[in-house]
Amino acid sequence: MESIPTGIDSIIYFRVMSKPTKVTIQDIARFAGVGVGTVSRVLNGHPNVSPETEANVRKAIEALGYRPVVAAQTLRTRRSNVIGFITDEIATSPHAGQIIRGAQEAAWKGGKILLLVNTQWDPELEQAAVETMIDRQVDGLIYATMYHRPVTPPEIMRQIPSVLLDCFTEDASLPSVVPDEFNGGYEATKLLIERGHQRIGFINNTDPIPAQRLRMKGYCAALESYDLPFDEALVVERKSEPKGGYDGMMVLLDLPDPPSAVFCFNDRMAMGAYDAIRQRGFRIPQDIAVIGFDNQELIAANLYPGLTTMQLPHYEMGIWAVEYLLSMLETSEKDDFKQECSPPQVQLKCPLVLRDSV
Amino acid sequence: MESIPTGIDSIIYFRVMSKPTKVTIQDIARFAGVGVGTVSRVLNGHPNVSPETEANVRKAIEALGYRPVVAAQTLRTRRSNVIGFITDEIATSPHAGQIIRGAQEAAWKGGKILLLVNTQWDPELEQAAVETMIDRQVDGLIYATMYHRPVTPPEIMRQIPSVLLDCFTEDASLPSVVPDEFNGGYEATKLLIERGHQRIGFINNTDPIPAQRLRMKGYCAALESYDLPFDEALVVERKSEPKGGYDGMMVLLDLPDPPSAVFCFNDRMAMGAYDAIRQRGFRIPQDIAVIGFDNQELIAANLYPGLTTMQLPHYEMGIWAVEYLLSMLETSEKDDFKQECSPPQVQLKCPLVLRDSV
DNA sequence: ATTACTATTGGAATCGATTCCAAACAATTT
DNA sequence: AAATTGTTTGGAATCGATTCCAATAGTAAT
Numbered sequence: 001m002e003s004i005p006t007g008i009d010s011i012i013y014f015r016v017m018s019k020p021t022k023v024t025i026q027d028i029a030r031f032a033g034v035g036v037g038t039v040s041r042v043l044n045g046h047p048n049v050s051p052e053t054e055a056n057v058r059k060a061i062e063a064l065g066y067r068p069v070v071a072a073q074t075l076r077t078r079r080s081n082v083i084g085f086i087t088d089e090i091a092t093s094p095h096a097g098q099i100i101r102g103a104q105e106a107a108w109k110g111g112k113i114l115l116l117v118n119t120q121w122d123p124e125l126e127q128a129a130v131e132t133m134i135d136r137q138v139d140g141l142i143y144a145t146m147y148h149r150p151v152t153p154p155e156i157m158r159q160i161p162s163v164l165l166d167c168f169t170e171d172a173s174l175p176s177v178v179p180d181e182f183n184g185g186y187e188a189t190k191l192l193i194e195r196g197h198q199r200i201g202f203i204n205n206t207d208p209i210p211a212q213r214l215r216m217k218g219y220c221a222a223l224e225s226y227d228l229p230f231d232e233a234l235v236v237e238r239k240s241e242p243k244g245g246y247d248g249m250m251v252l253l254d255l256p257d258p259p260s261a262v263f264c265f266n267d268r269m270a271m272g273a274y275d276a277i278r279q280r281g282f283r284i285p286q287d288i289a290v291i292g293f294d295n296q297e298l299i300a301a302n303l304y305p306g307l308t309t310m311q312l313p314h315y316e317m318g319i320w321a322v323e324y325l326l327s328m329l330e331t332s333e334k335d336d337f338k339q340e341c342s343p344p345q346v347q348l349k350c351p352l353v354l355r356d357s358v
Numbered sequence: 359m360e361s362i363p364t365g366i367d368s369i370i371y372f373r374v375m376s377k378p379t380k381v382t383i384q385d386i387a388r389f390a391g392v393g394v395g396t397v398s399r400v401l402n403g404h405p406n407v408s409p410e411t412e413a414n415v416r417k418a419i420e421a422l423g424y425r426p427v428v429a430a431q432t433l434r435t436r437r438s439n440v441i442g443f444i445t446d447e448i449a450t451s452p453h454a455g456q457i458i459r460g461a462q463e464a465a466w467k468g469g470k471i472l473l474l475v476n477t478q479w480d481p482e483l484e485q486a487a488v489e490t491m492i493d494r495q496v497d498g499l500i501y502a503t504m505y506h507r508p509v510t511p512p513e514i515m516r517q518i519p520s521v522l523l524d525c526f527t528e529d530a531s532l533p534s535v536v537p538d539e540f541n542g543g544y545e546a547t548k549l550l551i552e553r554g555h556q557r558i559g560f561i562n563n564t565d566p567i568p569a570q571r572l573r574m575k576g577y578c579a580a581l582e583s584y585d586l587p588f589d590e591a592l593v594v595e596r597k598s599e600p601k602g603g604y605d606g607m608m609v610l611l612d613l614p615d616p617p618s619a620v621f622c623f624n625d626r627m628a629m630g631a632y633d634a635i636r637q638r639g640f641r642i643p644q645d646i647a648v649i650g651f652d653n654q655e656l657i658a659a660n661l662y663p664g665l666t667t668m669q670l671p672h673y674e675m676g677i678w679a680v681e682y683l684l685s686m687l688e689t690s691e692k693d694d695f696k697q698e699c700s701p702p703q704v705q706l707k708c709p710l711v712l713r714d715s716v
Numbered sequence: 717a718t719t720a721c722t723a724t725t726g727g728a729a730t731c732g733a734t735t736c737c738a739a740a741c742a743a744t745t746t
Numbered sequence: 747a748a749a750t751t752g753t754t755t756g757g758a759a760t761c762g763a764t765t766c767c768a769a770t771a772g773t774a775a776t
Contacts, residue, residue, distance in 0.1 A: 076733050299657075
């Protein structure tokens with residue numbers, strides 16, 4: 001029993017180290033010579049604890065290395081500090097990362113953590129995912145899609161605070177945040193106009209999605225506010241891929257009075273447009289200016305010349321969705337009433353990313 | 359009290375609907391006229407329950423719409439059916455989605471769900487994330503990086519079953535799954551050789567990462583197995599971006615005896631190589647064949663001609679990591695002993711994606 | 717008939733926190 | 747001195763499952 005531990009001692013020591021016995025609030029209470037209620041009060045910053053006892057309790061917590069068991073807290077308080085995050089499709093889009101990152105960072109700041117399920121467009125899985133989350137008593141739900149579109153999420157979602165991310169319901173019955181497509185289209189066109197272009201082509205998508213319709217509206221609105229005529233011939237619709245951009249550009253170049261600038265529905269189409277323009281021997285941006293949409297770094301930054309484009313605010317939408325959810329949780333804690341005012345339908349601006357194609 | 363509900367009745371009805379009272383195992387027991395133990399036994403498929411009582415209990419469960427409260431289960435059993443998923447960087451890489459998708463799908467199949475934290479390379483956050491996860495009694499941890507590299511994860515991680523995804527520790531002390539870079543380099547080079555090329559350039563990365571070293575080794579090994587000479591001049595190292603690929607390709611084209619095919623470290627460099635080749639008036643693949651690495655769809659599929667490349671098995675690694683974790687959990691349930699055999703260091707093959715550049 | 721065993725069951729104890737109530741005590745007012 | 751008020755505290759009850767133990771009934775073996 002000298003300073004050197006015996007064999008048995010060291011084994012015990014080892015076992016203690018390898019499987020640290022869980023320290024509970026009871027242990028703290030005993031160690032500090034107080035009741036469990038007092039420890040809990042200190043832990044949760046409740047009033048009416050004398051400074052001395054608080055100090056004692058804190059010392060005990062420190063000394064024993066106490067860590068709360070979240071399951072017990074959740075059981076008692078019915079709050080898990082978890083936010084359920086449901087995505088329809090996580091893999092195909094490089095934007096997914098930005099959405100998740102924004103949401104995750106905002107959640108962490110609010111002391112919450114994300115529980116993730118990816119449903120790959122499967123409605124059954126979607127339903128099951130929401131149920132699982134509710135079983136786990138998540139504080140709220142985020143339902144995120146990888147491109148801006150209308151959705152009909154499982155009804156059961158309405159049982160708990162929920163926010164739609166990059167999507168919306170037709171009846172606007174759930175809070176939602178999406179990109180401001182109209183403004184994006186407007187600003188893109190405006191940039192081209194302000195750089196002196198008078199005839200501006202628009203190579204649009206054919207899919208009847210909000211982005212397609214609203215960017216078009218933005219394009220028209222910009223022309224109108226600068227008193228430029230709208231020429232039907234300058235708008236072509238093609239499939240949303242490089243080939244579509246290529247074909248569309250060719251059509252525009254074949255016009256008797258071709259445009260000096262073109263706004264492409266997205267960067268992939270712009271990529272195709274680049275090819276068409278160069279194949280015809282024109283230079284970008286001297287002969288023809290090009291602006292895209294999405295700011296897909298991999299394309300936009302790597303094209304030559306670098307593609308000027310509008311960025312989708314994925315990161316910001318992720319943050320907004322979680323922050324709004326957190327604010328809902330706060331208010332629903334105070335008043336037990338459900339918010340009666342209509343849920344916000346927010347649109348976030350798409351910032352311009354200037355490179356060299358305009 | 360006729361068939362039409364009174365005002366008060368309908369209010370009560372509404373309240374019941376809007377806030378469904380939680381059905382507990384006690385309610386089931388009462389309803390079915392059995393004890394709580396019996397209900398629990400049915401729920402967990404334990405033996406020694408007579409068929410009739412089981413049927414009764416199941417009927418009660420169905421009738422009352424019972425759903426278990428996960429927090430209570432976790433508290434009692436100390437198993438949360440949650441897997442912690444920690445990433446260093448989720449946003450920049452389009453591959454992130456594939457990794458997460460694979461992991462998530464495998465987890466769902468195993469009845470688990472992912473708790474996600476993204477640490478943005480911040481060691482403090484990393485530590486905090488692991489602690490939070492342990493507090494929440496996750497069953498295990500996945501530590502994922504967005505490119506293949508050595509790491510030193512927080513020590514505390516070793517307290518619970520953990521798997522490294524797309525990374526490894528130098529001492530191989532944790533199970534790990536990474537891409538088989540050597541084989542990837544080998545197969546890429548082999549393809550070029552089998553298509554009849556004798557002089558094959560390699561535009562490598564400059565970063566001293568495993569991919570850089572191992573793909574080079576694979577390149578050399580392939581040459582050797584086909585009895586082709588290794589020519590130092592055919593290997594150039596540049597920054598891993600389109601500009602680097604462009605510059606590297608130019609160097610190779612300027613050789614007195616230029617290669618007829620080139621293996622690029624990744625698709626972005628291949629993109630630059632394309633530009634160089636075309637600028638010199640050569641055709642792909644007739645004059646010079648090109649193969650890349652990564653299969654970044656956005657680039658490889660959209661280049662003209664489509665880029666043949668080696669695909670990183672992100673999706674598969676995600677699956678493997680979770681499945682291995684699940685198997686660890688199973689065995690650690692049976693034997694209480696920690697697995698003493700050395701943790702597996704798995705390498706998954708990179709499949710070839712044939713397009714038109716070879 | 718007695719013993720030994722198995723199959724089935726009910727219900728108390730348990731997990732680890734929070735919360736509420738009553739008690740103890742101090743300070744203030746009447 | 748008694749009554750009132752306010753502060754601080756301990757500890758029982760609670761959340762909703764699982765698990766273990768003891769009890770019962772039924773069957774087989776002695």
